[in-house]
Amino acid sequence: MSEERKKELFEQLKQGVINFDEDLVKEAANAVVAEGFSAVDAVFQGLVPGMEYVGELYEQQEYFVPELLMCADAMYAGLDILRPHMERTDLGVTGVVVMGVVQGDVHDIGKNIVKMMFDVAGFEVHDLGRDVPLEVFVEEQLRTDADLVCLSAMMTTTMVGMKDIIKQIKLKNPNAKVMIGGAPVTEDIAEKFGADGFAEDASNALKDAINMLTTLRKLKDEAESA
Amino acid sequence: MTLTPKERVLKQLAGEEIDRVPCYSGMGNVTVAGLQELGYKFPLVHGDAEMMANLAATSYKMFGYECAVVPFDFCVEAEALGCVMNAYENVEHLLYPTIKEKALHSEEELDSFPIPEDLANAGRIPVVVEAIKRLKKEFGDELPIGTYFLGPFTLGGQIYDLDLLLKYAFKKQKLIYAMLDRLADVLIRVAKIYKEAGADYLTVREMGSGTDLLSPRMWNTLIKPHLIKIISALKEMNFPNNLHICGETNLIVKNMVECGADSISVELKNDMVKTRQEIGPEPLVFGNHDAYKLLVHDSVDDVEKAVIKCLEDGVDAIWPGCDIWPEAKLENVKALVEATKKYGAEKWHRKRK
Ligand code: B12
Numbered sequence: 001m002s003e004e005r006k007k008e009l010f011e012q013l014k015q016g017v018i019n020f021d022e023d024l025v026k027e028a029a030n031a032v033v034a035e036g037f038s039a040v041d042a043v044f045q046g047l048v049p050g051m052e053y054v055g056e057l058y059e060q061q062e063y064f065v066p067e068l069l070m071c072a073d074a075m076y077a078g079l080d081i082l083r084p085h086m087e088r089t090d091l092g093v094t095g096v097v098v099m100g101v102v103q104g105d106v107h108d109i110g111k112n113i114v115k116m117m118f119d120v121a122g123f124e125v126h127d128l129g130r131d132v133p134l135e136v137f138v139e140e141q142l143r144t145d146a147d148l149v150c151l152s153a154m155m156t157t158t159m160v161g162m163k164d165i166i167k168q169i170k171l172k173n174p175n176a177k178v179m180i181g182g183a184p185v186t187e188d189i190a191e192k193f194g195a196d197g198f199a200e201d202a203s204n205a206l207k208d209a210i211n212m213l214t215t216l217r218k219l220k221d222e223a224e225s226a
Numbered sequence: 227m228t229l230t231p232k233e234r235v236l237k238q239l240a241g242e243e244i245d246r247v248p249c250y251s252g253m254g255n256v257t258v259a260g261l262q263e264l265g266y267k268f269p270l271v272h273g274d275a276e277m278m279a280n281l282a283a284t285s286y287k288m289f290g291y292e293c294a295v296v297p298f299d300f301c302v303e304a305e306a307l308g309c310v311m312n313a314y315e316n317v318e319h320l321l322y323p324t325i326k327e328k329a330l331h332s333e334e335e336l337d338s339f340p341i342p343e344d345l346a347n348a349g350r351i352p353v354v355v356e357a358i359k360r361l362k363k364e365f366g367d368e369l370p371i372g373t374y375f376l377g378p379f380t381l382g383g384q385i386y387d388l389d390l391l392l393k394y395a396f397k398k399q400k401l402i403y404a405m406l407d408r409l410a411d412v413l414i415r416v417a418k419i420y421k422e423a424g425a426d427y428l429t430v431r432e433m434g435s436g437t438d439l440l441s442p443r444m445w446n447t448l449i450k451p452h453l454i455k456i457i458s459a460l461k462e463m464n465f466p467n468n469l470h471i472c473g474e475t476n477l478i479v480k481n482m483v484e485c486g487a488d489s490i491s492v493e494l495k496n497d498m499v500k501t502r503q504e505i506g507p508e509p510l511v512f513g514n515h516d517a518y519k520l521l522v523h524d525s526v527d528d529v530e531k532a533v534i535k536c537l538e539d540g541v542d543a544i545w546p547g548c549d550i551w552p553e554a555k556l557e558n559v560k561a562l563v564e565a566t567k568k569y570g571a572e573k574w575h576r577k578r579k
Contacts (some may be wrong), residue, residue: 004456061477064441066396069389097232104321109439131312131324156518156551157320184518 013078015048018053020070022077027129028090029081043122047078051120055203063093065109072116086122095213098140099150100128101182102161107154108184110202114150117206134161138168141176146211150205151195153182163193164208177212181205231292235370236426238303238542239466239488246577247543250293250490252372252429252550258320259556260284265391268552269313271299272299275356276312282361285550286369290560294365297350297374298549300325300431303375303416304384305340320552327560331338332385333394337404339385340413348418352385354479355423362424365449368540370426374470375416377432378452380408388434396442403448406517410452414459427466430487435474445478453485461486468512472548476500481525483509493517493547498539510542515562517546521554526561533565537573544570 009028016025025087032042054071067221084089091204098116101108108130118125120141126144132179149169153159159182166178179197180190197212199205230238243301261268264280271277278296278535285291301323308329314321330339333549346355354373361371376384382391395402414569417428437447453469458469458533469487472479477497482490492501496514505511515532522534533544544566550559571577 061437061441064437064440066392066444067441069393070396073393079262104317104324106324109388109392131326155322156522156553157322160319 004071005035006041009035010038010042010046013042014050014053015070016078017047017050017075018057020067020074022074023080025074026081027217029078033081033085039082040084040177043079043086043120044133046196047075047082048120051075051117052203055117056125059201066115067115067131075116075120075191076093078146095148095208095209096124096144096146097148097150098126098128098137098146099152100132100137101152102137102158102165103131103133105153105155105158105201108152109181111150111152112203114152114181114202114205117202118150118209121206121210123209134165134168138172140170142172146176147181147216148209150209151180152176153180153185153186159184159189164194177216179205179209179212200212230368231286231489232366232368232370232426235292236466237426239468239495240399241488246539247541247566247574249544249566249570250290250291250370251295251545252293252374252427252470253295253431253546253552254298255285255291255293255295255561256281256298256552257288257554257556258285258552259554260288260395261320263288263550269315269323270315272297272301273324273350273353273402273452274573275556278353278357279360279364283356283365285559286365289556289564292372292563293372293557294361295374297354297373300376300380301325302350302354302383304329304336306345306351306416307385307412308492309385319458321468325384327385328385333390333398333401336386336394336401337408338451339552341408345412345415351416351419354417358420358423358425366416366424371424372427372429373420373545374426374429377430377435377449378456379449380432380434381409381413382406383434390437390539395444399448403451406452407455408450408578410455411489413456417456417465418463421463421465425465427468428460428569429491430460431470431471433470433472436471436475437477438473442470442477442481446481450481450485453487457485457487469502476504480504482499489542491543491545495547502540504577507540511540511558512543512545513541514539515544516546517548517550521546521558522551524558526557530568533562534569534573537569540575542574542576551558 012028040055101111103142150161177196197208234244282294304519309325310327311323312326315322342437361365362512380478467487470491471494475492491512492514503563
C-alpha cells in the first residue's frame with residue numbers, strides 16, 4: 001500500500017470527474033476498495049476536489065450545464081462504489097437534508113446542482129423534486145428528522161410560497177434549519193422569510209450548510225454535557 | 227406621420243421606417259390588474275378562447291400596450307404532442323401552468339415520437355387559434371396580434387426529461403439533432419396554423435438555450451440549425467417574427483442574429499452596449515427592461531429612466547426580458563408606454579444621428 005499508488009488513484013478519481021470519464025472513476029474506485037485504501041479519503045481527496053474544480057470551470061464559463069451533469073454522473077459512479085465502505089461517522093459532519101423546488105415552480109436545474117454538492121459531501125439527501133406542495137416539505141422533514149431543509153424557487157411568485165413553508169416547519173420542529181436559494185432570492189428576503197441560511201450558488205450552499213450543522217452539533221453537545 | 231400600433235410594429239418588422247420605437251412584447255402580458263378587471267381566475271383562462279382573448283386585450287385597453295399576445299403559458303405545443311399540463315385550479319395564489327406528465331419516456335422515442343395528423347385540433351391549439359381570431363376581429367385594424375411558441379430545444383425539455391436531454395445534447399448529439407429537427411417540423415406546422423388564424427407576428431422563444439445553460443459551441447452546432455430552419459419557413463410564409471432568448475446571451479448574440487429572424491430580443495442580463503458593438507446598428511434588437519422588478523417594485527420615475535437607458539443602449543423596441551410579471555403595477559406599465567411615446571424618437575439610435 002504505497003503512498004504513491006494512493007495518490008495516483010485519488011488523482012484518477014479527480015481527473016475522471018473533471019473529464020466526465022465514468023469508466024476511469026469506476027476503475028479507480030474499485031482499485032481503492034480492492035487495494036484497501038480509505039474510501040473516505042478517496043471521496044474527500046479525489047471526488048470532492050474534482051467536483052470543486054468542475055464548479056470553478058462552470059463559474060468561468062468553461063463548462064456549462066450539460067458538462068456539469070456529466071461530471072456529476074462520473075462522481076456518482078465513484079460514490080456508489082465507495083459509499084458502502086464508509087462509516088457514517090467517517091464523514092465529519094453528517095446530516096440529513098430534505099430538498100426541493102417549491103410548488104408551482106419547475107425550474108430545477110439549479111436545485112439539482114446544489115443536490116450534487118450535498119451528495120458528494122456525504123449528506124443524506126432526500127430530493128423531493130420540483131413543484132412540491134408546502135405540506136410535503138413539512139411531512140418529509142418530520143418523517144426523516146432532517147437537520148436541514150433546502151428550498152429552491154426561480155420565480156418571484158413561487159418564492160413567496162417559501163415563507164409559509166418555513167413557518168410550518170419551524171412550528172412542527174423548531175430545531176430544523178431551513179436554507180433557501182434560487183435566482184430571485186436574496187439575503188434580505190431570506191431574513192424576512194425567517195430562513196436560517198441563504199446562498200447564491202451551490203458551493204456556497206454547501207459551505208453554509210456545513211457551518212450551520214457544525215454549530216448545531218456543538219450546541220446539542222453542550223446542552224447534553226451541561 | 228401618425229401610425230397605428232399595428233402599422234408601427236409591422237412596418238418596423240418589415241424593415242420600413244417608422245416614427246418612434248413601439249412599446250410591446252412577443253411574450254405574455256398577463257397582469258393581476260387585468261384579471262381583476264375582468265373577474266377572471268388565471269387557471270381558467272388557458273383553456274377558454276374567449277377569456278384568453280379578453281385577457282390578452284387588457285394590456286392594450288388598460289395601459290396602451292401596442293399589441294395583444296396569446297397564449298400565456300409554455301405548455302401548448304407540448305400538450306399537442308401528448309403532455310399533460312397542470313393549471314393549478316385549486317391553488318389560491320397565481321401560478322403559471324406546468325407540465326405534470328411528459329410525453330416521452332424513453333430514448334428510442336426521441337427521433338420517432340408520433341405527431342398528430344390533425345395538429346390544428348390537438349391539445350389547446352384550437353383554443354389559441356380561436357383566441358387569435360377573436361382578437362383579430364375586435365382589434366385587427368389597429369393592433370398587431372402576436373403569438374409565440376417555444377424553440378425546439380426548450381420544447382424538448384418540456385416533453386422529455388430535461389436532465390437527460392441536456393446530457394444527451396453532449397453525449398448523443400446525433401440523436402438530439404434528429405429530435406430537434408422533428409420538433410422544428412412540428413413548429414413550422416403550428417406556425418402555419420397561427421398564421422392562417424390571423425396572427426400578425428410570432429416570437430420563437432428558445433429560452434432554455436442561453437449561456438446560463440449551454441455553451442456557445444453547442445448553441446452553434448445543435449440549436450442554431452433548427453432555428454434557421456424554422457425562421458426560413460416563417461419568412462417563406464410571410465410571417466413577421468422575432469427570436470427571443472432570456473438569461474445570458476452576449477456570447478451568442480451574433481449567432482442569434484445570423485438565424486435570420488426579422489428581429490431578436492434579449493433580457494436585462496444582455497449588455498446591450500456590447501451587443502451593439504458586436505452586431506452593429508443594423509439588426510433590430512428588442513428589449514431589455516426588467517419584466518419583474520422595474521414593473522412591480524420600482525417607481526414611475528425609475529421606469530422612465532429605464533426606458534431612456536434601453537434606448538440609449540441601442541434597442542429598437544421597448545420590450546420586456548420575459549413575460550411581464552403579473553403583479554406589475556398599472557401605473558408602472560402605463561409609465562412605460564408614456565415614456566416610450568415621449569422618448570421613443572428622440573433617444574432612439576436610428577433617429578439620433
Ligand atoms: C430554463 C428556464 C426555464 C425552463 C425550466 C426547465 C427546468 N426544468 O428547470 C422552462 C422552459 C420550463 C421555463 C418555464 C418558465 N419560466 Co423560466 N427560465 C429558465 C431560465 C432561462 C434558466 C434558469 C436556470 O436553469 N438557470 C441555471 C441554474 C444553474 O441557475 P439557478 O437556477 O439560478 O441555480 C443556482 C443558484 O440560484 C443556486 N440555487 C438554486 N436553488 C437553490 C436552493 C438553495 C437552498 C440554495 C442555497 C441555492 C440555490 O445554486 C444554483 C447553482 O449555482 C431562466 C432565466 C435565467 N437566466 O435565469 C428563466 C426564468 C427563471 N423563467 C421565467 C419565467 C417567467 C418562466 C415561465 C413562467 C414562463 C411562462 N410564461 O410560462 C415558465 C414557468 C413554469 C413554472 N410554473 O415553473 C422567469 C422568472 C421571472 C421572475 N422574476 O420570477 C426567468 C427569470 C426568465 C426571465 N428573464 O424573466 N423556464
